[in-house]
Amino acid sequence: MKSKIREIYSLEQLSGRDTSIHQLHPLIKLITSLGFIIIVVSFGRYSLIPMIPMVFYPTIVMALSETPYGLLLKRCALALPFCLLAGISNLILDTGAAFTLGSLSISLGFFSFLTLLFKAYLSVITVLLLVATTPISDIAGAMKRLKIPDLFITLFEMTYRYIGILMEEASSMALAYRLRSHEQKGIVLNHMGSFVGQLLIRSFDRAERIYQAMKLRGYPASQKGFAEKKASARDILYLIIVLGSSLIFRFLNIPGTMNNFIERFIP
Amino acid sequence: MIKAENITVSYPDKTVALSQVSFTVKEGQSLAIVGPNGAGKSTLLLALVGVLLPRQGNIFIDDIQVSKENLQQIRSKVGMVFQNPDDQLFMPMIYDDLAFGPRNMGLSEDKVRELVEDTLERLHISHLRNRSALRLSGGEKRIAAIGTVLTMNPKVMVFDEPSSFLDPKSRRNLIGLLGNIKQTKIIATHDLELALETCQQVLILNHGTVAASGSPHELLFDEGLMEECQLEAIKSR
Numbered sequence: 001m002k003s004k005i006r007e008i009y010s011l012e013q014l015s016g017r018d019t020s021i022h023q024l025h026p027l028i029k030l031i032t033s034l035g036f037i038i039i040v041v042s043f044g045r046y047s048l049i050p051m052i053p054m055v056f057y058p059t060i061v062m063a064l065s066e067t068p069y070g071l072l073l074k075r076c077a078l079a080l081p082f083c084l085l086a087g088i089s090n091l092i093l094d095t096g097a098a099f100t101l102g103s104l105s106i107s108l109g110f111f112s113f114l115t116l117l118f119k120a121y122l123s124v125i126t127v128l129l130l131v132a133t134t135p136i137s138d139i140a141g142a143m144k145r146l147k148i149p150d151l152f153i154t155l156f157e158m159t160y161r162y163i164g165i166l167m168e169e170a171s172s173m174a175l176a177y178r179l180r181s182h183e184q185k186g187i188v189l190n191h192m193g194s195f196v197g198q199l200l201i202r203s204f205d206r207a208e209r210i211y212q213a214m215k216l217r218g219y220p221a222s223q224k225g226f227a228e229k230k231a232s233a234r235d236i237l238y239l240i241i242v243l244g245s246s247l248i249f250r251f252l253n254i255p256g257t258m259n260n261f262i263e264r265f266i267p
Numbered sequence: 268m269i270k271a272e273n274i275t276v277s278y279p280d281k282t283v284a285l286s287q288v289s290f291t292v293k294e295g296q297s298l299a300i301v302g303p304n305g306a307g308k309s310t311l312l313l314a315l316v317g318v319l320l321p322r323q324g325n326i327f328i329d330d331i332q333v334s335k336e337n338l339q340q341i342r343s344k345v346g347m348v349f350q351n352p353d354d355q356l357f358m359p360m361i362y363d364d365l366a367f368g369p370r371n372m373g374l375s376e377d378k379v380r381e382l383v384e385d386t387l388e389r390l391h392i393s394h395l396r397n398r399s400a401l402r403l404s405g406g407e408k409r410i411a412a413i414g415t416v417l418t419m420n421p422k423v424m425v426f427d428e429p430s431s432f433l434d435p436k437s438r439r440n441l442i443g444l445l446g447n448i449k450q451t452k453i454i455a456t457h458d459l460e461l462a463l464e465t466c467q468q469v470l471i472l473n474h475g476t477v478a479a480s481g482s483p484h485e486l487l488f489d490e491g492l493m494e495e496c497q498l499e500a501i502k503s504r
Contacts, residue, residue, distance in 0.1 A: 009401060016397065135397070136359035157359050164401045165353055209354040212318050216347050217419065218371030 009164060011075065014067060014132045021065035026138035027145050028235040032242050033130045039246045040122045045090075045112040046098070050253040051119070057242055058125045067132045076124050083120040087113040136160055150220075158210075165206070170199055268294055269315070269423060269451065274324035276307075276314050284310040285475045287324070292468065294422075297445075297452040299462030299483065302472035303497035308455035309350070311472070312425045315453065316347050328423060343372070346416035350427040352408035356400035361392070361411050364400070368419040386418045390444070406437025410444065417448070425453040430461050459487045459501050471496055 015022070021029075036057055043051045062069060094109030130139065140153050173195065177187055187195055248254075269292040276285040285307045292298045300308045313319045315326060317338045326333040328344050346368075349355045358364040365383040374382070387393040390410050400408055409429065416424060429445065430438045438461070445452065445465045456462055462469055463483045471478040471486060473496045479486055486492060493500035 009399060012399070137363050140359070157363075158357050161357055161359055161400070206354065209349065209351070210357050212313075213347075213349055213355045214357065214367075216316055216318070216342055217368035217415065218342065219367075220371075 011071060011128060011132050012136060014065075014071075015135045015138075017066065017133075019065050019133075021061055021133045024133075024238055025229060025231040025235040026134050027142040028231050028239050029130055029134050030139060030142040030146070032239050033126050035239075035243045036126050036246055037123045039243070039250050040119050040126075042250065043115070043119065045115055046108065048111060048115040048118060049255045050249070051115065051122075053249040053254050054122055054246065057246065058122065058129055061129050061133070062125075065129065065133045067129060072125055072128050072132070075128050076121055079120060079124045080117075083117050087116040090116065162206075162210075166199075166203060169202055169206075173199065268292065268327075268329060269298075269453070270325075270327045271311075271315075272325050272327075274314060274321040274326060276310055276319050276321050278319075283475060284319075285314070285321075285472075288472070288475075288477055289324075290468075290470050290477070290480060292451060292453065294451055295449065296468060297454065297466040298468045298470060299466035300453065300455040300470050300472060301457065301459060301462055301487075301496075301498065302478070303457075306472040306496075307475040308472055309427050310475075312347060312427050312453065312455050315423075315425055316345050317341050343419075344421055345423045345425060346419055346421035348413050348416055348424065348426045348429060350431060352405075352412035353400065355412040355415055356408060359399060360397050361395045361400065361403075361414075362387075362397060364411065365414050365418045368415060372419065382418045382420075386414045390414050390417070404437075405432045406434065406440065409433060409437065409441060413444065413448075421450060423451045423453065424448060425455075427455050428457065429454060430456060430458040457498075459498065463487055463501060471498075473497070 036054075040051070040054055043054075061067075062072065090109045090113045091107070092109070094107065094112055096108045097105045098108045098111045099106055134142075136157065140157050143153050143156070144150075174187065177191070177195065181188075269290075271288055271290050273287050273289050274285060275283065275287060277283045288307075288311065290298065300311060302308050310319060314321055315328075315333065317333050317335075320333070320335065328341055331337050331340055331344070333341050356364045358367060362383060365386055366379050369379045369382050384393075387396055390413065392407065392410055392414065395403065395407060395411060400411065403411065409432075413426075413429075426445075430441055433441060438458075442461055442464050445454070445461075452465070454462065454466060466483055468480070469483045469486050470480045471492070478496050479492055487501050490500040
């Protein structure tokens, strides 16, 4: 579990690099990522083919920021079970035929299921790229400039910070349990209640102490903080290019148009 | 100056944690609070910063009484370093943790930066500026946690078990650092050698009451007293 904890934070370690993507203004990167995700989500449930060009944005950012693809893919896989769970009903309920491949009939449900997976992949990878190219404190600063309430920003920062602590706590408890239960594989169901309960109580205790530490340092007062760096023309251009091209892909079916073109001019 | 007059502190479940405790610490001096587990050391520290308020008796920090009405003033004068640095380092980067207090004080970002950089340099941890606390060693976390309070420049600093979880070298560094902190200090500790090296006064607590108070040289070598208070006297002078 310790290595899993290190893995969670290893992505953010990449944010200290100095590539052209890392140098972009954090607010611009945040807006671009949010805009891109909104456009991805707005595609229709069967728009798998028109959505394919959307893959350019994360691919180009990944290359320019020198982010290892394997690292991102591994984290993307963590979201996969949730998407599978959400999309499984499409397979069952939407049984109309979309097209046939030889004797194989592909259902609309399968098509929408793949679309959902693709949307999830693009959204998750966009968020991961944002984290890999922007320090968390800069993302918090950008959220502040978007006038997101202080309470939400503090919660965001603390959640990020304490996920690791909570996992370490759970890992120590699990190790202590395993060392005294040689015969068992993992935590048996009978003990799970008290294990989770203990973890909850410990988390509650810790939360109490953290809140005391915050109060003793003047919380709650408006956190003015965060350097007010201005966005340059280059940053604005980046925003226009990414969101502009994404909107074009959204409203013009580029793969469909290309298909029609090929059919018309190439016999 | 810090003055506690016959304070009694109880927990919400009515358990009495401290009873009739009195002491005085002059400006710039250091007081070690020693005692076995459950003696009330941490409770006394929490009472000094107003997290727990005395049921009876009074605490004064520079003639300001610790009370609900004066909490803001008290907390601007007294900074507390917690036993577990993970409780104190809650921001994503060490820089933000050190900046948290000054930002809450409403200082400009330039002033905050100046304070944080000064503190990082003073504590020799400038290289930790952009690191997450999760990636620091126990010793580094402890120093950074002290930094989070030093940036607020309080008149009084209270430390809860500052040498716990530290290896000998980190502990030695910490003792050096505590010696260089000019503020009035109150240190709750089991580490009697640390108390001897950093404090001019000692208050021994046992079962929530004052068992003895005086100079470290008078008390910490007294085997009878130490045994009575479930502590281990320092062997050689």
